[in-house]
Amino acid sequence: MKSEFDHYAGDYQGLLKDPIRDSFAKSSAFFHLRKWLLLEDFLRQSKLGGPQARWLDIGCGQGELLQLGRAAFGEVSGCDPSAEMLAGCGDLKVEVQTDLLKLPYPDQSFDLATAVCVYHHVPPEDRPALTNEVVRVLKPGGVFCIIEHNPYNPATQLIVKRAPIDANAILLTARETASRMRAAKLEPFRTTYFLYITEGLYKKFGGLEKYLEKVPMGGQYAQFGRKAR
C-alpha cells in the first residue's frame, strides 16, 4: 500500500517551494546543513558519536541529514514508511516501515535516534505509540532528538499552511514534544530554537543563533530527551 509521502516523492523539492522559504535559503540544502550543525554541536558537547556509535533517523525521507552526518558514527540507518522517499537515499542503509508505528529494528540498537519534521505528520493519538517504539530501540542512556517546525513562529505557520505536503500537518510546540518524551519515560534535557538567520547572512552572523536558542521564536526547534541507563 502507498504511504502519504509516496505521492510527493517524485516532485518533493518542487512541492516545498514557497516565497518565504526561498528567500530564507537558496535550497533545502541549507536547512539540512543547519540541522546537522546543531546535532554536531550536541555530539561534541555530549561526547556521543564516534566509531562505536549507531544513529537511526526515523522518517529519514531522502536521507540528506544521514548523508551529512554519517562520518561521525560507526553506523547510520534510516527508516520511513515511504519506499519512494527512501529511493533517494543512495547507498545508505535504510528500511521501509511497513507499519507506521513499528520500527523495524531490535530492542536497544541505537545510541542516537532522530525524527526530523516527522511528528507533525503523525496524528496526535499515534504519537505516544511511535515515541514508545523509539524508546524501545534506543540503548540505555541513548538520546532521542525531535526536530520540528515551531508553531510560535508566524513565518513557519504561513509556510506550513501553504505547503501541499503539509495539508494534514498538526504542529506541536516544544513543550508538547517534551511532555510526550516524559510520558514515554525519556528525560527531556535540552530545547534549542534555531533558524533565525538566513542562509545569506549565516556565514557572518550565524554565531548569533547561540544567543537566541532559548527564545521560542526560531523557525524550528530541537528537543532532546535521554533514556534512563
Ligand SMILES: C[S@@+](CC[C@H](N)C(=O)[O-])C[C@H]1O[C@@H](n2cnc3c(N)ncnc32)[C@H](O)[C@@H]1O
Ligand atoms: C517532511 S518529511 C521529512 C523527511 C526528512 N526527515 C527530512 O527532514 O527531510 C516527513 C517524513 O516523515 C515520514 N513519516 C510519516 N509518518 C511517519 C511515521 N509514523 N514514522 C516514520 N516516518 C513517518 C514521511 O514518510 C516523510 O518521509
